[in-house]
Amino acid sequence: MNLSxxxxxxxxxxxxxEPGKPIEEVxxxxxxxxxxICKLASNENPWGASKLAKEAARTSLEKVHLYPDGSGHQLINKLSSLHLLGSDQFVLGNGSNEIIxxxxxxxxxxxxxxxxxxxAFVVYKLVALLMGAKPVEVEMPGLTHDLHKMRQAVNEHTKLIFLPSPNNPTGTANTEEEIHTFVRSLPEHVIFCFDEAYAEYLDxxxxxxxxxxEGRKVICLRTFSKIHGLAALRIGYGYGAQEMIALLQRARQPFNVNAIAQAAALGALEDDLWVTQCRKRNADGLEQLAKGLEALxxxxLPSQANFILSKPGDGRGLFTELQKQGIITRALGPSLAPYLRLSVGTEEENHRLLTALEKTRTIFGA
Ligand SMILES: Cc1ncc(COP(=O)(O)O)c(C=O)c1O
Structure with a gap:
């Protein structure tokens, strides 16, 4: 009998x-x-983390021989004061992926x-399959989440609904009003997960x-991997009702979030100015890419996040061509084969990308 x-x-x-290709591999x-090489493949923050976050991470290195605070007490207190919710309404994760x-x-x-x-972000489907549940993929006309269609797909077997807004890889977002109406219409046996990985890019x-x-069965997810620039440290969090959080706390490993990540996240939350600057630079970057794509x-798709979904006609072909020029982008699955996702880089990186796209023009499809 073999292992399989x-x-x-x-x-x-x-x-x-399939993650964004690492720089070393390319x-x-x-x-x-x-x-x-410039990596515009994983929606990271091209300007990096705040100085306060990096200093806090460096300081925490002095104590790496000790286990981290498994309850994430300090960070959770900070989050609680920022979101004006109880400290028993937060759970930390090794990236928001872990909370999914x-x-x-x-x-x-x-x-x-x-x-x-x-x-939508592909991890929802992967987790459903891993647990033996059935992923039900709802059509997205115009590549936007259609909450009416999603509501129609709810039945007695529906347990969890995921809505990322802005969504990865489309960059599209839903309004607060439509989300509220949708959630209030859900039957009691359904849990709604609102994935806010890119929330900080919205005004x-x-x-x-x-x-x-109101007691709706809602869990919201945030991450430090995007605007806070801490993707390598793997830290995110969820917030919701006490009962929801208590259940999630039961399922996690005792020390799921390391001490360096906790310290850096605390530092990042102290630096509002950095977040505001990154939001502004990202908006400029989106404009630069949009104008460049129009010229070409x-x-x-107009994006509300830190990436843009372009439609060059042959996503995978262009992905390979760009890599030869040292630019890593993200090709997508078969349902989005003509598309290529481009993360916003620094002004210089965006310029390099647009110049490379111009060079590879000949391979663009229809
Ligand atoms: C919509 C969405 N949710 C969650 C994540 C996971 O983020 P992390 O696990 O790094 O916190 C990502 C990462 O790309 C994402 O795009």
């Missing part, structure tokens, strides 16, 4: 998440120097259905706290 025969059969069918593959997985552990059983948009992100206060006559 001993494995949970679900694992054998589990699709593997350097090896194309014989390029690391400095020649915790939701699966806590709520999903074989036979349950998990609703998400057809072009005024939807506020779902009234829904939590490449279609794109």
């Amino acid at each position: 025969q001993l494995a949970n059969p679900r694992i054998l069918d589990q699709p593997v998440y 350097a090896r593959e194309y014989g390029l120097h690391l400095d020649q 997985e915790l939701l699966g552990h806590v709520f999903l059983q074989p036979g349950d259905e998990v609703l998400c948009g057809k072009h 005024s992100p939807p506020d779902l706290r009234p829904l939590i206060e 006559e490449i279609e794109y």
Whole structure:
């Protein structure tokens, strides 16, 4: 009997998440120097983390021989004062990805259905499959989440609904009003997860706290990987009703979030000015990319996040061509084959990308 025969059969069918290609791998593959490569593939913050966050991380290195505070007390208190919610309304995760997985552990059983948009962040579907639940992908006309269609897809088997807004990879967002109406219309057996990974890029992100206060079954997710520039440290959090959080706390590992990440996240939350500056620079970057794409006559979707979904015609082909020039972007699955996702970089990186796109024009499809 081999190991695969001993494995949970679900694992054998589990699709593997394909992350943005690491700089080192592209350097090896194309014989390029690391400095020649710019990565616009994973929606990271091209200006990095705030100085306060980095200083806090460095200071915390002195205590790496000690286990972290497994309860994340200090950070959770800070989050509680920022969001004006109780400290028992927060759970920390090893990236917000971990909280998506915790939701699966806590709520999903074989036979349950998990609703998400057809072009939503792919991890929702992966977690559903991992737990033996059935992902139900709802059509997204115009590549935007259509909450009427999502409501129509709810049935007695629906357990969890994921809505990322702004969504990755489309960059589209839903309004607070439509989200409130949608959540209030849901039956009692359905849990709604609002993924706010890119919320800080919006001028005024939807506020779902009234829904939590009303007792709706809502969990909101945030991350430090995007505007806070701490992707390497893996830290995110969820907030919701005490009962929801208590259930998620049961499913996590005792020390799921390391001490360096906790310290850096606290530092990041002290630096509002950095967040405001990054939001502004990102808006400028989006404009630069949009104008450049228009000049090249490449279609794109207006974005509310830190990336832009372009439609050059042959996403994968262009992805490979750009890599030869040291630029890593993100090609997408078969349903978005003509598209290429471009993360906003620094002004110089965006310029490099646009210049490279111009050079590779000949391979653009229709
Ligand atoms: C919509 C969305 N949610 C969640 C995440 C996960 O973020 P992290 O696990 O780094 O916190 C991402 C990362 O790209 C994302 O795009």
